[in-house]
Amino acid sequence: MATDDYYLNILPSYIFYDQLDTANNDNYISDQSAYWNTFIKQQSIRNISTFDTLVKGLYYASHLNKKHTFYDERWNYLYFWTGLKVLDSNDASSFSDVMTVLKSVRDHTDKNEEYDELIKISKEHFRELKKIYDYLQNYETIEFRISPDNSECSLMYKEYVESSYSAYNDIKSKCQRNYIDHYCKIFNRFEQKYKKNIKNLTCTGNQIPKKELEISDFEDSEGDISPHRQYAQASHLSSDPEGVTRDMAIGTGDVSPSSGSTNAISTVFPVLGSASLLFIFLKFTPLGSRLHNTIFSKRIIRNNEEEDAQEILDNSYEFAHTNMEENAHHIAYHSM
Known part of the structure; x- marks a missing residue:
């Protein structure tokens, strides 16, 4: 059907x-x-x-x-x-x-x-x-x-x-x-x-x-995610154990007998919709991939800088330690 x-x-x-x-x-x-x-x-x-x-x-x-x-x-x-x-x-x-x-x-x-x-x-x-x-x-x-x-x-x-x-x-x-x-x-x-x-x-x-549905279907004319589309998106991305999608979770009286359940759904789905949209944006869109690569590259550079700094500190310590030994040796040599 x-x-x-x-x-x-x-x-x-x-x-x-x-x-x-x-x-x-x-x-x-x-x-x-x-x-x-x-x-x-x-x-x-x-x-x-x-x-x-x-x-x-x-x-x-x-x-x-x-x-x-x-x-x-x-x-x-x-x-x-x-x-x-x-x-x-x-x-x-x-x-x-x-x-x-x-x-x-x-x-x-x-x-x-x-x-x-x-x-x-x-x-x-x-x-x-x-x-x-x-x-x-x-x-x-x-x-x-x-x-x-x-x-x-x-x-x-x-x-x-x-x-x-x-x-x-x-x-x-x-x-x-x-x-x-x-x-x-x-x-x-x-x-x-x-x-x-x-x-x-x-x-x-x-x-x-x-x-x-596509990602653009979840944005209204101002580019914001509307509550109804947040609901639709979150439900489109999930299903219950019996294979029945959550899209009809409030569709029948038997399924949602109380208004409290509906209120809970309308509160939770926008959060799930935003989280799901962010995940799909980062995972599957070119802009998301570019943003991910930029962040990841900066993280690598930062890690490399930290490693270089640590290496300089280690070398400085070794250099200082060597000088101390040499100074100690020279002092010992000239002691009376």
């Missing part, structure tokens, strides 16, 4: 969907348990074009480490990832069959009745609810990045933010006090669970999207 825009790629939903997309197929193939080696491989969906992609994603999510950032949301993400894969392929008619297998995998791993309601969503409302769910997971990261007025972003990012907000507003107005329609029940449950104070955020849309 990776895009050409770095800041879209670091949104929480994009990160986990990409992990499902790139999950290793070898783990599933080498699993000799009866459930995966026999039951799953004999399902009717084994003949659809997306089977191999789906099953490695199912296996990846069901074996996720409990310390993984997305562990608590893995089944919701897996459901929306799986459904979209099917609907975007030629296998749309197998949607309900795929969902049956998905429910089996979930029940085999972690039975949760709340998830049963999600699987009952019809194809007609699936895409709309997926967009809302992703937006709720991504909202805090979006707000952190573009909440100041006139913040820069790419057109792709701007369109994602504005279309997501529009979809959220539409379904909210339709589902307000609607406790009958199933998709409204799901939406209202999302609203209650994630409790976001959603605002109509926007940004310029003038920025050229980049897959990777």
